[in-house]
Amino acid sequence: MEFGLTEEQVRIYTEAFNDMDKNHTGVLQPTELGILMRSRGHTLSDEDMRDVAADRHGTVTLADFLQIMAKREQDVVLQQKLIAAFAVFDKDGSGFISVNDESDFRKQMTTLGNLPYTDEMFENFLSEYRAEAASQHPADQDGLLDYQEFVKLMLRKVV
Numbered sequence: 320m321e322f323g324l325t326e327e328q329v330r331i332y333t334e335a336f337n338d339m340d341k342n343h344t345g346v347l348q349p350t351e352l353g354i355l356m357r358s359r360g361h362t363l364s365d366e367d368m369r370d371v372a373a374d375r376h377g378t379v380t381l382a383d384f385l386q387i388m389a390k391r392e393q394d395v396v397l398q399q400k401l402i403a404a405f406a407v408f409d410k411d412g413s414g415f416i417s418v419n420d421e422s423d424f425r426k427q428m429t430t431l432g433n434l435p436y437t438d439e440m441f442e443n444f445l446s447e448y449r450a451e452a453a454s455q456h457p458a459d460q461d462g463l464l465d466y467q468e469f470v471k472l473m474l475r476k477v478v
Contacts, residue, residue, distance in 0.1 A: 346379060352387075401470045401473065408427075448464065
């Protein structure tokens with residue numbers, strides 16, 4: 320497993336890179352990288368593109384691309400694991416979990432483990448989601464959390 324990717328993933332990403340490298344120079348420009356990433360189901364923000372250009376002297380080699388894709392694949396796996404963990408609390412399969420005072424989720428977070436959250440820590444844990452979700456979902460009003468959106472927010476904070 321090169322770069323943490325399977326042989327099949329390396330083969331697929333190498334073929335895709337080589338197909339995008341029309342001039343056979345062994346490098347891609349940031350705009351070409353953006354197109355390639357989108358074709359593989361991943362997006363690159365303008366900031367990501369600037370970072371890639373700055374870090375890689377304005378071009379991206381196959382090794383750079385494989386490292387980027389390995390990171391993206393790891394992120395996808397982590398996102399899937401987190402969603403599956405939250406889904407345990409989604410009793411009706413709605414995509415939402417209760418975070419009110421009586422909820423199983425809150426009880427688990429504030430009682431289990433070596434260092435369970437205090438009520439204040441739990442509220443801080445949810446505060447940014449509530450602020451961001453206020454325009455789309457009244458989380459404060461109904462005590463529900465859209466855990467897929469919450470996971471996305473969590474992962475944005477990790478990066």
